Amino acid sequence: MTIPAALPPVLALPAYDRARLTPGIVHIGLGNFHRAHQAVYLDDLFALGEGHDWAIIGAGVRPADAAMREALKAQDCLSTVIELDPTGRRARRIGAMIDFLPVEHGNGALIAAMARPEIRIVSLTVTEGGYFMDPAGQLDTAAPDITADATHPEAPETAFGAILAGLKARRSAGIPPFTVMSCDNLPGNGHVTRQVVVGLARLFDAELADWVEANVAFPNGMVDRITPATGERERAMAAAFGLDDPVPVTCEPFRQWVLEDHFPAGRPALEKVGVIFTDHVHAYETMKIRILNGGHAIIAYPGGLMDIELVHEDMEQPLIAAFLDKVEREEIIPIVPPVPDTDLEAYYAVIRARFANPDVADTVRRLCLDGSNRQPKFIVPSIRDNRAAGRLPKGLILLSALWCRYCAGVSDSGAVIAPNDPNWAELTLRAQRAKDDPAVWLAMSEVYGDLGGDPDIVVAFAHALRALWANGTRAVLTDYLAG
Numbered sequence: 001m002t003i004p005a006a007l008p009p010v011l012a013l014p015a016y017d018r019a020r021l022t023p024g025i026v027h028i029g030l031g032n033f034h035r036a037h038q039a040v041y042l043d044d045l046f047a048l049g050e051g052h053d054w055a056i057i058g059a060g061v062r063p064a065d066a067a068m069r070e071a072l073k074a075q076d077c078l079s080t081v082i083e084l085d086p087t088g089r090r091a092r093r094i095g096a097m098i099d100f101l102p103v104e105h106g107n108g109a110l111i112a113a114m115a116r117p118e119i120r121i122v123s124l125t126v127t128e129g130g131y132f133m134d135p136a137g138q139l140d141t142a143a144p145d146i147t148a149d150a151t152h153p154e155a156p157e158t159a160f161g162a163i164l165a166g167l168k169a170r171r172s173a174g175i176p177p178f179t180v181m182s183c184d185n186l187p188g189n190g191h192v193t194r195q196v197v198v199g200l201a202r203l204f205d206a207e208l209a210d211w212v213e214a215n216v217a218f219p220n221g222m223v224d225r226i227t228p229a230t231g232e233r234e235r236a237m238a239a240a241f242g243l244d245d246p247v248p249v250t251c252e253p254f255r256q257w258v259l260e261d262h263f264p265a266g267r268p269a270l271e272k273v274g275v276i277f278t279d280h281v282h283a284y285e286t287m288k289i290r291i292l293n294g295g296h297a298i299i300a301y302p303g304g305l306m307d308i309e310l311v312h313e314d315m316e317q318p319l320i321a322a323f324l325d326k327v328e329r330e331e332i333i334p335i336v337p338p339v340p341d342t343d344l345e346a347y348y349a350v351i352r353a354r355f356a357n358p359d360v361a362d363t364v365r366r367l368c369l370d371g372s373n374r375q376p377k378f379i380v381p382s383i384r385d386n387r388a389a390g391r392l393p394k395g396l397i398l399l400s401a402l403w404c405r406y407c408a409g410v411s412d413s414g415a416v417i418a419p420n421d422p423n424w425a426e427l428t429l430r431a432q433r434a435k436d437d438p439a440v441w442l443a444m445s446e447v448y449g450d451l452g453g454d455p456d457i458v459v460a461f462a463h464a465l466r467a468l469w470a471n472g473t474r475a476v477l478t479d480y481l482a483g
Contacts, residue, residue: 023098026057027058054267083253084359107157114166115175171208179219180194197218198212221259229363294378295324298395303320319478324355372423397464407430442457
């Protein structure tokens with residue numbers, strides 16, 4: 001890619017000599033979030049003149065990743081990251097990645113790269129739903145991709161199979177194992193990744209599984225930055241900075257990364273650029289998942305039913321903003337455990353401002369995506385904790401009814417809602433049945449567990465769902481806020 005000779009002064013280029021970088025990390029999954037988060041932190045560190053042996057080699061394991069590789073290789077693996085601050089956009093070229101491996105069946109190039117001694121961390125962003133976990137929180141050994149990797153471990157198709165092949169190659173060569181660092185938005189992401197990697201190994205090589213369990217580090221981490229999908233709007237933003245980039249990333253100014261300091265093979269000094277290393281990752285994670293991710297769901301489903309397109313437009317609706325405030329302050333924040341050096345009400349104020357940022361233009365549809373995977377992680381635990389405290393969280397139960405009503409596939413106006421969940425067909429059938437028999441929805445044990453049998457929840461849910469069908473979202477929110 002050709003960079004114009006005279007760039008706008010608000011575009012920042014890498015403040016270091018990229019030719020002097022050497023790789024220390026292989027990262028699997030070069031989506032927008034990674035390029036606006038982990039890669040930005042490393043870019044900041046390199047600009048301090050430190051950590052130049054921790055550059056990233058990018059990788060992908062899905063056929064769709066090949067298009068990203070082609071786009072990034074054409075511009076020397078540079079990523080455009082545009083911060084969407086309401087006071088003024090800022091763009092920078094991130095140079096932390098120095099190569100992108102071929103995307104191929106069997107992942108030979110990826111396995112070979114992970115076997116190199118200088119690679120000390122393998123990180124990944126494969127989305128919350130990409131970990132092959134069953135409803136009980138265990139590895140889904142019947143998943144076709146897992147079965148295929150267990151049958152042909154020498155030519156794996158998943159990131160986890162490739163990681164195992166890389167670790168096995170290092171063990172055979174007498175090279176210490178790399179650290180496996182999940183950067184996905186999962187509770188206990190390190191524990192989950194360990195469970196998947198070790199569980200897959202046990203399907204074909206018990207000795208390898210034992211070795212991984214005893215020798216490989218899987219630190220937990222909490223990550224946070226809103227990064228909308230890339231479309232024509234985002235490409236036009238890059239063009240305004242003089243760049244012809246087909247895959248720019250836009251993001252909010254806020255970012256946060258909290259990590260366990262468990263890197264036996266070494267790590268970059270990321271604490272120098274704002275990463276928090278702590279033994280209390282779980283506390284930060286619970287705060288973020290309950291308040292931010294739970295908050296996303298609270299505003300998303302009423303917005304979707306009211307035909308609202310953008311998240312900041314949700315926040316401009318007094319009913320939705322008040323619904324968010326009431327549920328957060330009465331049913332979520334009071335049951336979030338204390339977090340070191342953090343005022344939860346102040347944290348929520350920041351979250352609320354982030355949701356209202358008009359320049360981000362995040363979509364309600366994106367927040368509604370994959371509810372069957374997100375609800376049991378982001379909402380149901382708060383319901384459960386309230387019940388354990390002797391409270392009936394009517395706002396969170398109403399949110400479950402809003403999700404059910406959304407999954408019926410039409411908004412309050414009658415507009416068709418396009419499929420928006422990997423299990424959309426099943427959810428739609430169940431939501432339509434729940435119109436007459438609300439308990440059918442709560443019977444999804446993979447989402448609600450035993451809460452579906454709680455008689456108080458059943459009654460409250462049925463009342464909310466029937467009211468939504470009879471009166472519509474605006475009327476139901478008005479009644480809820482009136483008490």
